[in-house]
Amino acid sequence: LPSPGTRILYQKQHLGTVRFAGPVDGTSGEWLGVEWDEAESRGKHDGVKDGKRYFDCVVPHSASFVRYSPNTISLGTNFLSALFAKYVDDEFFNSSVMLGSSNGLIEVEAPNLDRVRKKVADIQKLKEISLDEEGVAGCESDEDEGWRSLQNVRGLNLSKNLLSSWDVIRHIVIHMPLISELDLSRNRFHSALPAPSLSDHLISTSIRQLRLNNTLVSWSQLSALSEGFPNLEGLQFSFNRLSDASMEPEGSTPESLPFFGRLQSLFLDGNRLTKWTNTDMDFELILSGNLCSLRHLHLASNQIDSIPRPTPGTSRLALERIQLTSNALHAWSDLDALSEWCPHLEVFSVAANPIIAADEVHARPLVIGRMGTLTILDGSNISHHERQDSELFYLSTIAKSVTPTTTEDERIRAHPRWVTLCEKHGRPDEPRSAADPKKQTTKLIGLTILAIEAPISVSALASAPAHDESAAVTIRLLPTMTVRVLRLKIAKTLKLKNDFRLWILLRRG
Secondary structure (H helix, E strand, C coil), X not given: CCCCCCEEEECCCEEEEEEEEEECCCCCCEEEEEEECCHHHHCCECCEECCEECCCCCCCCCEEXXXXXXXXXXXXXXXXXXXXXXXXXXXXXXXXXXXXXXXXXXXEECCCHHHHHHHHHHHCCCCEXXXXXXXXXECCCCCXXXXXXXXXXXXXXXXXXXXXXXHHHHHHHCCCCCCCEEECCCCCCCCCCHHHHHCCCCCCCCCCEEECCXXXXXXCCHHHHHHHXXXXXXXXXXXXXXXXXHHCCCCCCHXXXXXXXXXCEEECCCCECCCCCCCCCCHHHHHHHHCCCCCEEECCCCCCCCCCCCCCCCCCCCCCEEECCCCCCCCHHHHXXXXXXXXXXXXXXXXXXXXXXXXXXXXXXXHHHXXXXXXXXXXXXXXXXXXXXXXXXXXXXXXXXXXXXXXXXXXXXXXXXXXXHHHHHCCCCCCCCCCCCCCHHHHCEEEEECCCCCCCCHHHHHHHHHHCHHHCEEEEECCCCCHHHHHHHHHHHHCCCCCCCCCCCCCCC
16 A cells, blocks of 8 residues: 555546555455545545544545555656656657567667657757646656756746655756756645755755745745755745744744745745734744845735834835735735835735725725835836826825824824825925915816716717716816726716726817
């Protein structure tokens, strides 16, 4: 039977890891207890049957028992075998024949050997190799001649295979001196292996980009991996069930956390993080210390619900890009705090947070007004005119929100950019001439909108307002408002769903 820790492919489509092999009470024969990668569709329990625990699982309710049969369970293949099977031919392995009457003394080349040799030569030219979902579980010995064909490889995709050993990874990439990108996503590595085995072994100094998405590698295991990949510049570590507790294990110190001194981009999307700062191990300490070169941080689809302001004396982060889409941010003060943490932030994504969903029409100008260093928000460039309009809109919002008892200090605490924006645009609560080009109201334009049943012709559209002027509504908006935000504003004003067609009618003269 396969031993615990072995990766298997069941019925040619389901990946899993053997956690138990042996008899099960109340049954005959022997069974495999398997933790499935597809926990939702295959899992029935977490290693307990009839009240008895046979094994433990990393993911709750992700396991079941199956019978072992070579017809239904594959233990995978070796790397070079998978490579030549995909890129050459099965004929590569039978490229010559023995003359039947020569008793093995005369070897004759097969008729198509030139074509096979050409394909092998083509492999030697490959810079990118993709063996995803090819059942790779191990590798041939270092003496195998096939390794010589991999000298030009720059990128290798080994995602969704049967790999479980970091030693196998090291033996593969050591034959690729120019490799710079490696994708190991959706494999499952032995949880106990990295710490003792990688501390004294280098995996690759040439790899710059590493993908470990959905591998369930723990945050603490990255400490060992950082020694195996000392020159990483980009790391994708998404969908690994990371939680706040897993990132701050008891007794954590900077020395025990991952150290990637050259890392510039870190992807932690799709995990279970809820805090910008951890209770015992400050996130700032991780980013500015162990990840001192980090510039791009991706935290989309987590559960982060607040960002506290840094305490006095706390060093600031050098981050330039942050992705916080689909989190749980609900207060505008979170964005003010983020600006303090990241004074050089230029690219920011914050869509699908409660704070944005609460007022999608005005959210974009308010974000731009609060965060003065941004040049791109949610994938759209911020023009000079949009920034100016947004800051003026934000100033007017501040002026409307204060009460007669609000002190200047209270206003500055609630709106840290208040003084800077007043110096730039003037105080909105001070009287100005009607012709002042900086005054917010002078920049608004009027737009008359009317809901009409479709389908409709252009001629009918042109005459429609004259027939029912009472149904028309005039709204005022900034000329830099995007079409998307305009649609949201129209839908909200007319109480429409957002699947309507938008016509713009320009009168002559």
